[in-house]
Amino acid sequence: MTSKYYDPDGSRYGIPTFPRHLAPAGLATKSQLRAQGLRPGGQEPAAQLMWRSRAGGSRGGVRIAWLYRIDAALPVRPMTPARERALARALLARHTCRSCGLVHEYCLPTSLGRTCPPGTGCATPADLAA
Ligand SMILES: [Zn+2]
Incomplete structure (x- = not known):
């Protein structure tokens, strides 16, 4: 045919x-x-x-x-260990407070400059932290 x-x-x-x-x-x-x-x-x-x-x-x-x-x-370009590490670092940076280094479970908002949201970590008022 x-x-x-x-x-x-x-x-x-x-x-x-x-x-x-x-x-x-x-x-x-x-x-x-x-x-x-x-x-x-x-x-x-x-x-x-x-x-x-x-x-x-x-x-x-x-x-x-x-x-x-x-x-x-x-x-196809494979995911190299170096790229994987870079990706993990970038993700971790979004979860890490730039001020006190506390790692959060969620992404920190850029509006706070990637520091702890109010009431957590270094943003906890001293009188409540006690
Ligand atoms: Zn903090």
Whole structure:
């Protein structure tokens, strides 16, 4: 069975085009790359998938998905320990009073300059703290 979306030379669509489920080996869509922990990495699409879709109520709409070369894909940037530490520090800073260093369970409001809200920590009046 031939498909009008089968155009491996790109003579009709300007870019090699395949019907869905007929993607050539070595090519993958963005979400397929993502499932392998990869990203296109700035490369141009090498080909495209085209298929007719009735989803979404569009009248015989044609859907397109770009295909990228798997061998030119790059790994998704992993969360390095250094980045994790930086993130944890940034989060902790939001919970830490700049005045007395008390760590709160909640984010301290910037309106107070990230110091203890009234009635807590260093903002507790001396006569109530006793
Ligand atoms: Zn404080």
